[in-house]
Amino acid sequence: MASQVSVQDVRHVAGLARLGLTDERAAELTRDLNTILEHMEVLSRVDTEGVAEAAGVGAAGMRLREDTRAPIPLEEPPSAFAPEMRHGFLLVPRLATHEDAQEPSE
Amino acid sequence: MTWEMVVGLEVHVQLKTRTKAFCGCSSSFGDPPNTNVCPVCLALPGALPVLNEQAVDLAVRTALALGCTVHETSIFARKNYFYPDLPKGYQISQYDKPLATGGSLQIGVHENGQAVKVGVTRVHMEEDAGKSLHDRYAGATAIDLNRAGVPLIEIVSEPDMRSSLEAGAYLRTLKQILEYMDVSDVSMEEGSLRVDANVSARTRGATTLGQKTEVKNMNSFSGVERALEVEFARQCAVLDAGGVIAQQTMLWDGAAGQVRPARAKEGSHDYRYFPDPDLPPLVIERKRIARAREQLPELPAQRRARFADTYRLGGYDLDVLTSSPALAEYFEGVARQHGDPKAAANWVMGEVLAALKATGQAIGHFSVRSADLAALLNLVRDDVISHTAAKQIFATMVKSGDPPADIAKREGLLKVSDDTALRGWLEEVLAEHPKEAERFAAGERKLQGVLIGAVMKKSKGSADPRRLAQLLAERLGT
Amino acid sequence: MNPLVSAAAITGDLRAGTRSLKDVIAGALARAREADEKEQLNIFLHRADSQARERARALEADPGARESAPLFGVPIAVKDNLAVAGLPLTCGSRILKGYVSPYTATAIERLAAAGAILVGKTNMDEFAMGSSTEYSAFGRTRNPLAPALVPGGSSGGSAAAVAAGVVPIALGSETGGSVRQPAAFCGIVGVKPTYGRVSRHGLVAFASSLDQIGVFGTNVADAALATRVIAGRDDRDATSADVAVPDYASAGEASLRGVVIGRPKEYFPAELDPKIAALCDRALANLRALGAEVREVSLSHTALAIPVYYIVAPAEASSNLARFDGVRYGLRAAGDGLRGLYEATRSQGFGPEVTRRIMLGTYVLSAGYYDAYYRKAMQVRTLIADDFRAVFADGVHALFTPTTPTTAFAPGSRSDPYEMYLSDIFTCTANLAGVPAISLPIGRVDSLPVGGQFMTPHFDEQRMFHLAAALERALGTEAHA
Numbered sequence A: 001m002a003s004q005v006s007v008q009d010v011r012h013v014a015g016l017a018r019l020g021l022t023d024e025r026a027a028e029l030t031r032d033l034n035t036i037l038e039h040m041e042v043l044s045r046v047d048t049e050g051v052a053e054a055a056g057v058g059a060a061g062m063r064l065r066e067d068t069r070a071p072i073p074l075e076e077p078p079s080a081f082a083p084e085m086r087h088g089f090l091l092v093p094r095l096a097t098h099e100d101a102q103e104p105s106e
Numbered sequence B: 001m002t003w004e005m006v007v008g009l010e011v012h013v014q015l016k017t018r019t020k021a022f023c024g025c026s027s028s029f030g031d032p033p034n035t036n037v038c039p040v041c042l043a044l045p046g047a048l049p050v051l052n053e054q055a056v057d058l059a060v061r062t063a064l065a066l067g068c069t070v071h072e073t074s075i076f077a078r079k080n081y082f083y084p085d086l087p088k089g090y091q092i093s094q095y096d097k098p099l100a101t102g103g104s105l106q107i108g109v110h111e112n113g114q115a116v117k118v119g120v121t122r123v124h125m126e127e128d129a130g131k132s133l134h135d136r137y138a139g140a141t142a143i144d145l146n147r148a149g150v151p152l153i154e155i156v157s158e159p160d161m162r163s164s165l166e167a168g169a170y171l172r173t174l175k176q177i178l179e180y181m182d183v184s185d186v187s188m189e190e191g192s193l194r195v196d197a198n199v200s201a202r203t204r205g206a207t208t209l210g211q212k213t214e215v216k217n218m219n220s221f222s223g224v225e226r227a228l229e230v231e232f233a234r235q236c237a238v239l240d241a242g243g244v245i246a247q248q249t250m251l252w253d254g255a256a257g258q259v260r261p262a263r264a265k266e267g268s269h270d271y272r273y274f275p276d277p278d279l280p281p282l283v284i285e286r287k288r289i290a291r292a293r294e295q296l297p298e299l300p301a302q303r304r305a306r307f308a309d310t311y312r313l314g315g316y317d318l319d320v321l322t323s324s325p326a327l328a329e330y331f332e333g334v335a336r337q338h339g340d341p342k343a344a345a346n347w348v349m350g351e352v353l354a355a356l357k358a359t360g361q362a363i364g365h366f367s368v369r370s371a372d373l374a375a376l377l378n379l380v381r382d383d384v385i386s387h388t389a390a391k392q393i394f395a396t397m398v399k400s401g402d403p404p405a406d407i408a409k410r411e412g413l414l415k416v417s418d419d420t421a422l423r424g425w426l427e428e429v430l431a432e433h434p435k436e437a438e439r440f441a442a443g444e445r446k447l448q449g450v451l452i453g454a455v456m457k458k459s460k461g462s463a464d465p466r467r468l469a470q471l472l473a474e475r476l477g478t
Numbered sequence C: 001m002n003p004l005v006s007a008a009a010i011t012g013d014l015r016a017g018t019r020s021l022k023d024v025i026a027g028a029l030a031r032a033r034e035a036d037e038k039e040q041l042n043i044f045l046h047r048a049d050s051q052a053r054e055r056a057r058a059l060e061a062d063p064g065a066r067e068s069a070p071l072f073g074v075p076i077a078v079k080d081n082l083a084v085a086g087l088p089l090t091c092g093s094r095i096l097k098g099y100v101s102p103y104t105a106t107a108i109e110r111l112a113a114a115g116a117i118l119v120g121k122t123n124m125d126e127f128a129m130g131s132s133t134e135y136s137a138f139g140r141t142r143n144p145l146a147p148a149l150v151p152g153g154s155s156g157g158s159a160a161a162v163a164a165g166v167v168p169i170a171l172g173s174e175t176g177g178s179v180r181q182p183a184a185f186c187g188i189v190g191v192k193p194t195y196g197r198v199s200r201h202g203l204v205a206f207a208s209s210l211d212q213i214g215v216f217g218t219n220v221a222d223a224a225l226a227t228r229v230i231a232g233r234d235d236r237d238a239t240s241a242d243v244a245v246p247d248y249a250s251a252g253e254a255s256l257r258g259v260v261i262g263r264p265k266e267y268f269p270a271e272l273d274p275k276i277a278a279l280c281d282r283a284l285a286n287l288r289a290l291g292a293e294v295r296e297v298s299l300s301h302t303a304l305a306i307p308v309y310y311i312v313a314p315a316e317a318s319s320n321l322a323r324f325d326g327v328r329y330g331l332r333a334a335g336d337g338l339r340g341l342y343e344a345t346r347s348q349g350f351g352p353e354v355t356r357r358i359m360l361g362t363y364v365l366s367a368g369y370y371d372a373y374y375r376k377a378m379q380v381r382t383l384i385a386d387d388f389r390a391v392f393a394d395g396v397h398a399l400f401t402p403t404t405p406t407t408a409f410a411p412g413s414r415s416d417p418y419e420m421y422l423s424d425i426f427t428c429t430a431n432l433a434g435v436p437a438i439s440l441p442i443g444r445v446d447s448l449p450v451g452g453q454f455m456t457p458h459f460d461e462q463r464m465f466h467l468a469a470a471l472e473r474a475l476g477t478e479a480h481a
């Protein structure tokens, strides 16, 4: 846990989160993350052997929905808020095929 | 070096629900783009998922049919990645606590009589992404989110298959089970069943696994088989040349009959799975699982055994008649309403399958209902029509869907047992064939066939041959 | 004496016919304009004047509502991370600038059905990440009681709307104290209900396992009433609980005989400002005088709450905020191809604190770090919740603590991010454990308000409101002195 976060780590994480960073911001965030994570160190010293991870606070078991058509109504169609639409499709800059995206849909 | 193929399959199956997995939008196919959408499946700020009960029931049913243990508690997780047809930036799936684990599927029988089984590692629930169309507009990818959020199950097999043939058998068996469970439309063409294959090569007899690649983009079972052969051959060539297999995703190009590596960047797959805090653990009570098990529809193997027992049919007939639940139900409908399973089987496997093939109809929507086919067979059995006439009537039924008795009457195909008409035809035939008549009267019995045949011809098949034989005997005094 | 008008008084006047609905709404709208335009408090991101007037006209013509709607004619404000159809929804972020929600949050629908009238949407730290309402893309909000200081956050706009006398009731949202802390800083009441008590449908998610819509009020009774209106199961939120909602108004007797109040020692550390400690002691003395037993207790994992919180909340946030990608709504910035679009949109759309938390959250979930950070934090979260379970199982009915370690501070005075995170030190435990909590004014230090906090077992808001009302009554004008 004690490992230092490097600028490369920050760049990698920014890539996963699709955040564009200037060199200056990357350096700042490297500092910030290291400072913050240092305060998290205390957790590594807590004995959590056999302790369950908190899940679904305050709710025991999930209520399910009946399979009946009842979408939450939209007062405006997607074209009212979408940045770019044509013939009902949302448009984004072209990906030649699925495989050309940095991460394929699956 | 002789290499052995090792295959594991991941199959995504779209569940047959009216609405999506986590919202009340219709899950139907083919509507105008982005019309079956709501705040939830558009991932508008503030919208939350609520799980569809029917999706759970169908997933549980499938898992039980595959012999899996359905877990009382399973957990939905978020699989995080960016893609424009993935509105939330994550897919709701199940990760380390899936719905069900540890099943198996019998895909055939070894020469030594032992069952060939493929392990089912897990069955988990997840949601589908939307559709990306890359070739519709110049310079743009078009996104349709109607499919986003449709419920899927992912069925992951153990790497238990050793040939493309076994992989094909696994897929066909799985598809048959899914059809019997009535959980999906299972159409690879329409995308309701999708297959990714993990394939590796190892020295025959080795116990460890070689480096695998993932093969995607197949759109038929035979495509899967061909892709596996091609990728396996590629791996063998690399290994024979002393190379190593790189961990990568290969894309099948069916038209070219080739695989090529996907251009995904190495190391970019860090999905950061974690339990979805919007969805508490899915708890399915033991009682509910037990009830689902009791109410499980008949499996293909069970139906085959029952048909063997009830209808006394041979192995080949059983295979054909139980190949799909709809065909099996059709056959059973005819057999029950007609009473003679042999005749029903012969007709279904012969005339019916030929008609389906010729007309392109599906058995589920066949123009000849099982009750009408049974009625037709009853007419034959009761000597109301001849076998020849029955075939003619059937052809008309396929076209018009009319009841057989109406067609028989309309087209004059009812057997004529009215003695006056029969005697008239008989006299004409005897006059036309005096020699044969004489020889028959003299005791040459085999000529009965010739004479009656001639009458049948004259009557266009409508004469009742049994009554005709009696009249002939009376007439010639034998 | 608290000069602010209560919701109950407004409804009472309207029913009695001593004020008209039109007047009430015109007054609220005028006060809103004055607060922002004259006093430069920067409370509202969007004022809904015409909708409010239209709604008032419709309500005026509804005699049934006048008779029975519990919040009949009460002007309210809501934090701008709650969806209201036809109104902008920015979450204080550039990335949602210009976005208008096409649907309405359940809590807002329930308030409207109860006769409340929405006058506007309030400023907040971007995506509720902050404790001062400084981190809004649309400028900071000032504390109405001390405009040079922050109102707290992240629901600072809603707290200021109540404290400035614009509305008697406002909604905020809580993830680690974002209602209670600004309530304390602004000298009003702030409620965080039990996790699952109020539907989150329509609340823009920050950290889904911690988020809960909360209520600001000028007094405990108003806050209880509004909480009851928005509480209860909702089929649109799988985490909303199917637990009956009692009528908090029938809060019970004046005497607190038989009630055991825990004073957790971890919330009264040696370095706590002695003036704040003294006000807490005065409050506890009042509770004792009413017959309550005050017991020293320990919640031994309290010191771990901030590290746990600042792993869990950013982790969930990193995933929750992935949907802001420029594809379907909100800001779209041009870049090189799709990847460039994503990166330009998100780096231009998110401010520095949001970026920092997305980075932190992505990091703690990423391959190789999940177990050390996220899994570990979720395990320690269990230990923190177990502390509460144990103390409540031991016969303690409620806990009393200071709401915050300090009074309102000056903008820019918490330049180190971790120092700002410590603002949540006494509040984030309730979010981690899921228990309900309330902050109410218990006095002033250097003329700045100080809040005291009650926490009770899951779904026992009834007890929480009872104790808070009793203390409020006992303190009387001292609560604001």
Ligand SMILES: [Mg+2]
Residues within 6 Å of the ligand: A106, B012, B093, B126, B154
């Ligand atoms: Mg999958």
Ligand SMILES: [Zn+2]
Residues within 6 Å of the ligand: A071, B020, B023, B024, B025, B036, B037, B038, B039, B040, B041, B042, B149
């Ligand atoms: Zn939907």
